[in-house]
Amino acid sequence: MRIPLRLALLPPADAIAPYLAEIDRNRWYSNQGPLLRSLEARMAERFGVETEAVTITANATAGLTAVLRAFDRQEGRACVMPALTFTASPLAARAAGMRPAFADVDPKTLMLTPESVATLIESLGGPSEIGAVMPVSLYGAPLDVAAWEAFHTRTGIPVVIDAAWCFDHIEICDLPCVISFHATKAFGAGEGGMVISRNPTLGDRVLRGATTFGLSAQRQSIIAGSNGKMSEYGAAVGHAALDIWPQRRPAILQVARAYADALADVPGVHIANDVDGSWAPGTILVRFDEAKSDYISSVMTQRGIETRHWWGNLCTDHPAHADSTVGDLTVSRDVVHRLINLPFFDDLETDEINEVVSLIRELSGPKYASSEINPGATN
Secondary structure, eight states, X not given: OOBOSXXXXXXXXXXXXXXXXXXXXXXXXXXXXXXXXXXXHHHHHHHTSOGGGEEEESSHHHHHHHHHHXXXXXXXXXXXXXXXXXXXXXXXXXXXXXXXXXXXXXTTTOSOOHHHHHHHHHHHTSGGXXXXXXXXXXXXXXXXXXHHHHHHHHHOOOBOEEOTTOTTSOOOOSSOEEEEOOTTSSSOOSSOEEEEOSOHHIIIIIIHHHHBTTBOTTSOBOSOOOBOBOXXXXXXXXXXXXXXXXXXXXXXXXXXXXXXXXXXXXXXXXXXTOOOSSSOOSOEEEEESXXXXXXXXXXXXXXXXXXBOTTOSOGGGSGGGTTSEEOOOHHHHHHGGXXXXXXXXXXXXXXXXXXXXXXXXXXXXXXXXXXXXXXXXXX
16 A cells, blocks of 8 residues: 555664663563553553552453453443444453443444433343443544543443543543553554553552452452453563653644644545544544445555554444344444544655545545445445
């Protein structure tokens, strides 16, 4: 592809080298080593929480699983989440012994709301049958954290926020939020994740147990934990990534602003994940008024521009989730044919952005307005 979807950028070798040397001196390679602990302390300082409220994990899926296990709900209960999410969300619920239950999204934000969960809860038999609710940020888009805190207070149902793309844009609260450090994200360490909240008890007492075989200080498995630890080598990359973040972030913001400006007057096209240049995203997700994303994506591929609907189809379309409980998904089934992730990376040139947007403008214009161009889609 002349213009690829994503060119990940991790810290260069010379930025990581001092931390690797520290590992050699310490001869401590995993199991909550000093680099991991100091990375948790740095993240806590950055987000303004106590160090005990941060748990860094091998990846974000392990973090979601750990939180769900830490809730200590009965196995077999439902974990309610949007059908419009990456398959990792329901897989984390399954790993924690819960069964996914898929609800519809809000037609404007394309994210789960307490109101969209309410009907599904009733059909599942009431709050006592719900193990947890997992709202998912749409590729980093800000979600209504206060509404979910109120939902938790009102219902008593645990809530974990899948904030995988939200490193630079998340409101930290008493609810656990899980952020990804995957290479595709704005802040990447290759692999890794972080569970963060304002609740140090959740982080210190339970989550470490959920990522270290459920072991207590007495070396007994007190919960059905797993191995979700980040090694010292992963922590070394994380430290180096945090070191260079002040230099990387302005470049990402510049690309985000250029896209926001270029797409602002394209008719029938909207930035779905609310990228406006004020926070650093890992991708640009556009939403078309018409259900023709497959056609547009195929034409852009022919022109050497890589696009993707990163999450793919709805989770209900994955064979692994065929046995899940499914609510009314009217909005989700319609919008999934209207979404495309555009090329996005730190050093994407302005003329490349303009080329991408110019082609989108052409393909979304009146000449291509007929649904005949995409007979497989439904409007």
